[in-house]
Amino acid sequence: MDLNKKLTVGLSAVLSLSLLAACSGNSGGSADSGASQAGEKKLKIRAMNILYGAAPPENGSGKKALEERYNIDYEFMPVASGEYNNKLGVTLASGDIPDTLLFPGLDQIYFNAIDNSQFIPLEKYMADSKEYPNLAKIPEDLKKILTYKGHIYGIPRLRGVPGHTIVMRKDWLDKLGLDVPTTYDELYTVLKAFKEKDPDGNGKDDTYGLAVGMSDAGLIGVNAVSSGMRALAGNWVEDGKGGLIPMEFTPKAKEAFSFYAKLYKEGIIAKDFAIKKDQQVEDDFLLGKAGVYGNSAYTFFTAARYEKARAVNPKFELVALPPLKNADGSQGYMKFSGYFGIFAISADAGKDEAKVKKILKILDDQIGEEGATFVRWGVEGTHHKVENGVKTLTDLGKTEGPSLYSLTNPPATSQWIYGSTDSEEIRRMKDISYKVALEGKPYLNEVEGLISKTMAEKGSDLSKFVSDGIAKIVMGQAPVDSIDKLFEDWKARGGSKVMQEYTDAWKAR
DSSP, X not given: OGGGGGGSSOHHHHHHSOOOTTSOSOTTSOOOOTTSOTTOOOXXXXXXXXXXXXXXXXXXXXXXXXXXXXXXXXXXEEEEGGXXXXXXXXXHHHSOOOSEEXXXXXXXXXXXXXXXXXXXXXXXXXXXXXXXXXXXGSOHHHHHHHEEXXXXXXXXXXXXXXXXXXXXXXXXXXXXXXXXOOBHHHHHHHHHHHHHSOTTOSSSSOOEEEOOEEETTEEXXXXXHHHHTTOOTTOEEEOSSSSEEEGGGSXXXXXXXXXXXXXXXXXXXXXXXXXOOHHHHHHHHHTTSEEEEEEEOGGXXXXXXXXXXXXXXXXXXXXXXXXXXXXXXXXXXXXXXXXXXXXXXXXXXXXXXXHHHHHHHHHHHHTSHHHHHHHHHOSBTTTEEXXXXXXXXXXXXXXXXXXGTOSOOOOSOGGGGSOTTOOHHHHXXXXXXXXXXXXXXXXXXXXXXXXXXHHHHHHHHHHHHHHHHHHHHHTTSSOTTHHHHHHHHHIIIIIHHHHHXXXXXXXXX
C-alpha cells in the first residue's frame, strides 16, 4: 500500500470494493448488476468513446451482455483514436450530443463545452457513497484538478499515478560487467560503455547509449531521464516567486541540456536524432542500436515488443531503474495525475434524472472489481473459458467481448496493470516498473487541469520555437546559456501571457 499512498485515494481500495449489494455473485455471468432493479424502466443510453484497434461488431455478444447487465438499450458509438478529436468537435458543434462522451483531456474544447452549458455538474452524485461507492473513492487531489468554476463536470477515467521509468538493456549491463546506475554520473558511464565497448558483441562500432528523437514538442525518448532531472519540457513547476514556470526554463534544465549536449558531442546519442520520430526511437532500442530508453512506463512492457526485440537478440532482457539521484540529492520522477480523460453527461441527458443515475451506475460498476472483471472477461463459455482455475479469452471474447464496448475500467493497480496475454516476465517487469516510478519524491505537473487561452491559441508555435532552440543546444550549435535568451524570446512571443494565465488559474485553484 506504500506504493500508492501518495495517490491518497487508495486506488486499490477502489478495486476491492464489491459493487452494490444486489449484484450477481457470478462475475462470469451476464446477470444484471445492482445498477438494475426489478421493474426498472429500460433506458436508451448513447455513449461515444475512443476506439483503439479494430471496431467490434455493431451488435456483438459483448454489447448484448452489457445491455442485460445494466438493463439498457445501448447505442455504442466508437470513434477511432486518430479521428476522435475532430469527431468530438463536430459533435459538440452539431448539438446532437450523446448522453455521455469521453473528453480525452481538460483542454480548450472541454472548457468551451462547459462554458456553453452543454454538460451538467456531477459532484453531488460523486459524493454519494451509498449509491456510487466506487466513484466516492475518487481521490480528493484528483477532484481538485477536475474542479472548474466550483463544479466537477466529468467522471475521470482512472489511471495509476506511476508514470516514468528509465528502461535499460540488462543483458548489455551483464555482458560489460556494469552495475545498474543510481546517479546521473553513473548513467553517463553506462551510456558511454554502451557506445564504446561493443555490448552486442558483433565486433562493430554500431551501438550508442540513449535512444533519442525530436518532435515539435521537444526531445523524444527521454521523458523519464528529463523528469528525474526536474527538466521535462512541456511541464510546469513553481518558480519560487509565487508563480509557475515551464520546466525547460528552470536552472535544472540547463543541467539536463548540458548532459544531452555532452552525449551528442561524444556520439553517445545518434547524430541524426533530430529527424527520428517516436517509432524510430523505440525501434532503435528494441532492435539493438541503443541500450537505454527513457520514455517508458509500465505500459511499455508488451509481448509484441519483446517478440520484436528477441527476433533480433534472443538474450534481450530489461531492467527498470528507480529515479536517479541528482547532484543536489533530489530524486524522483514526475508522476501522473491519476486519470486519462473524463466522461461528461450532456445537458439533454441531464433533464432525465433516471438516465443520469443510470450512466453513473454504469461508470461506478466498471471501476469496481466485480463489474470490471465482468467487462474484462464477459460470459463464461462465450467470451472466456476456465481451465485449471485460469481464465482465457475465447476467439469470440477477443473480437466482441464486453471490454470492446465498455466505457471505462479500473485504475491501473494490482491485476489491472496486466494484459490478458502478459507473460510472467512481463507481469514481473510491470510490477517493478510500477513500484520504482514512485520512489524518491515524485511530483506532479502543476498546470494539470488548468487552462490558458493563449496556450491554446499559440501553444504549438511556442513549443516548436522552444524545440528548435533545444535542438541547437544539444547539437552544439548554440551554447547552453542561450536558453536564457530563448526564454526571453519565448515570453515576447506570448509566453509571458501564458505564464500569467496559468499562474492566475493555479492560484485560484
